[in-house]
Amino acid sequence: MPTERTFRVWRGGADGELAEYTVEVHEGEVVLDILHRLQATQTPDLAVRWNCKAGKCGSCSMEINGRPRLSCMARMSTFEEDETIIVTPMRTFPVIRDLVCDVSYNYQKAREIPSFTPDPETRPGDFRMQQSDVERPQEFRKCIECFLCQDVCHVIRDHEENKRNFSGPRFLMRVAELEMHPKDTEDRRMVAQEEFGMGYCNITKCCTEVCPEHIKITDNALIPLKERVADRKYDPVVWLGDKIGLRKGADTPMVPNTRPNTYPEEDTPE
């Protein structure tokens, strides 16, 4: 039997407001189904970003009763029947309209990371890798880029000024993934610390908690990356090599001309 539920949905841009709707809910439905019903029956121009509706593409990220979630995986049966459901766009990114925000920050950060670089002496088909060696980076490649971990991360959630120098959990995990790729030849440890803001992360594990793919971002990617960065920085051999000038160019730098000048000035918040 369908029930009547109350939804409060963000409408408009940054200066928008919550609008209230009463809407039918059927057995087995998820929040995204209800938003679609609102489009079909009450407000056809309600902006919602979605795609696969099966938890595989990571498009329909939003905040449901304050919690960052995929709306296609948020089952209505998990809410109380008289519970009002408040749906708002992800807070860390600028709102375009209604539930859709501008997530270009993420694509920007992806571009700054030096890409996978195999040994130039090898050719396609040469690689031999054991399953046990690919499993660690494979876990990170399950990422569907829903950006919920970016949304929840306190380093940037209310701190626009940190966006320039912090790539967020998703892209620090990408650095970890490349560092753990058995056939990669670059060394991104210094750039992770100095340009991508590894040091900002104080392992509160909020990212892990919201990950719909249940990737252990903090434990398996961020902490090991921090350890590798520490190894690099405090390795006495590396330190000596740097001092006497024998170790030039081993640290892969950030890709030139990939960071725009449009980020707000870094300053300490009042």
Next chain:
Amino acid sequence: MPEITRLPYDVVVIGAGGAGLRAAIEARQQGKKTAIISKSLFGKAHTVMAEGGAAAALGNVNQHDRWQVHFRDTIRGGKFLNDPRMAELHAKEAGDRVLELEYWGALFDRTSEGKISQRNFGGHEYPRLAHVGDRTGLELIRTLQQRVVQLQQADAAELGDPDAMLKVYAETTVTELVKDGERIAGAFAYIRESGEFVMFEAPAVILATGGVGKSFKVTSNSWEYTGDGHALALRAGATLLNMEFVQFHPTGMVWPPSVKGILVTESVRGDGGVLRNSNGERFMFGYVPDVFRSQYAESEEEADGWYTDPENHRRPPELLPRDEVARAINNEVKEGRGSPHGGVYLDVSTRMPAGEITRRLPSMHHQFKELADVDITAEPMEVGPTCHYVMGGVEVDADTGAAVVPGLFAAGEVAGGMHGSNRLGGNSLSDLLVFGRRSGLGAVSYLDELGSDRPTIADESLEAAAATAQAPLRREAGENPYAVHQELQETMNDLVGIIRRGPEIEEALENLSKIRERVANVRAEGGTIYNPGWHLALDLHNMLLVSESIARAALEREESRGGHTRDDFPEMSAEWRTVNLVLSLRDGRIRLRHRPVDPLRPDLLELFDREELAKYLTDAELPAEETAKEEK
């Protein structure tokens, strides 16, 4: 009239799934300035939904595999209606394309020797699908996405701007192709985020828009799959091939209603899952058609033995090509042996330990747990057919992906021919890579021949395209596009679905002509910025044209083959096997003509024995009886 920005490029690729990205990578690697137009965000295209793997005869798991065997399986799966040249190129090149992905950073599952592991799949004689658990499509699209970024980084370092030679236009939709005389001159689009109109000016346009599933009610396809490329091609004067062939994947979710149609990967069966009806019978043994009789097991013991000892056992009938399994499930349900929610049971829980299920099928485990409260390690899934893929598509040259309109190319699902009347699982991801690259190369050589003789676009064409796009927003009154869409989906699902009958298809065509009038008058409320109602109003034109194409071709083809089953013509006909149905649009009306299917080259024909060929070919086409072998 709003300001319309003109954006000059060498190559414009419409679509950012596997085929589109691979095409764009190739065009950029060959030095052409390339735009990728993505209907969604970058990296979200429907390719991410592909689960099972990419088929390529690498021979890593069974050393007997080679491209000829892959070719033979593909032709068998397509019931001999494939474009033989496409099937040949595909089988020959798929291996290199998969290895290239690995070289760009993809991490496939491994064999014990450290090579790319390969899994069994329906219709493939040997374990052939390179895979990553059951999320291979995600790996493929992410790898291509990261390759695009890598090329952009090279341009940033060299030219100072990452977008200088290869730029992604996310959440941008093309509404019309524009021509200069007979030649393609560009593509007109709107950007969702800003509501802005843009004119991509390019002598070469590659369609990589995927499929048409959103014309059907029960589908595994996402909202993007509205047949844009098929419709753009028709309206630009190109032709579509064999649109009657629509693949209904046998296993979609059937419950809860809101997820009806979502895909359940064929890997479940490839890895040992079995289909049962409500009486607990493994019913597929009763549905092995004559043409496949000799290749499939006749008892459960034999079938189960195949998983561990394929040399001495025939394969289980659950692994028949998709069209056969989908029809069988449909029939079980129709005859009253279905599950409570109108499907059948697909069970892995009794076939392997829980730990192995979660390791081999992690996303299926996750999907059923989260969406249906079903633990697939402990109980069976309920599944039924869902509209999944269109074999029909733009008629192209096999080697270059060129359509009949100069400057227009197509690759991936939107292109026709490769899969004949039915696509084998795993042949889609490899198709995207092989023909994505080839269409990129095709566009490059077209440009090189063109030289400085480039087409131009007059202001009037821009204004006309903008006016058409804005029409639904300007209407004072008119129907809700969602209501019209629902009716279109019901018409196609009920009347041109998995089992078809002549009178029902005629009824569908009548309905569609009424829907056509309604589509012309839908009204979108609101403005141009990120307005889904308006987008749907525009997409409806494409869905309608594609639906009419499918229905017209389905009515014409009076036989049953692959993804086209006519209850009133249940047999496969050797005469119809020689016929391609070619659709074109003239003065707003769909025209249909017959074109002969290219014959198999003698060296490829030799891959099949005469007895098998006799089940498909007319007597005149059969090779002469071999006399040599009969010599004593």
